[in-house]
Amino acid sequence: MAMQKTILAIYEDGLLKPLELLRGLAEHERVQLVITTEDMIEQRIAESERLARESVDGLTEEQLRTLEASALEQEHFFGRSQ
Numbered sequence: 001m002a003m004q005k006t007i008l009a010i011y012e013d014g015l016l017k018p019l020e021l022l023r024g025l026a027e028h029e030r031v032q033l034v035i036t037t038e039d040m041i042e043q044r045i046a047e048s049e050r051l052a053r054e055s056v057d058g059l060t061e062e063q064l065r066t067l068e069a070s071a072l073e074q075e076h077f078f079g080r081s082q
Contacts, residue, residue: 008019016033025031056064 003024005024007022009016010019011017056067059067
C-alpha cells in the first residue's frame, strides 16, 4: 500500500526521532526521507510572498479589481470561503 505522509521529527544524538507515532509501516520497511527544515520553509514562504507582491506591482486599479473578482469567483466555484 503506497503512503505519503509529512511528519515532524527532531534530530537528537545522530537520530531522527518522529514527534508522533508512525502508523501504516511494517517492521523493517524501507522508507525515503525528504528533509525540510523550518528555516527552509520560512524562506520558501518569504519567496512566495515576494513573488506575489511583484506579480501585482504596476497593475492598474482596474486590473487589480478584475484580479480580485476572479479570485472571489474561484472561491465561490470551489466552495471555499475566506
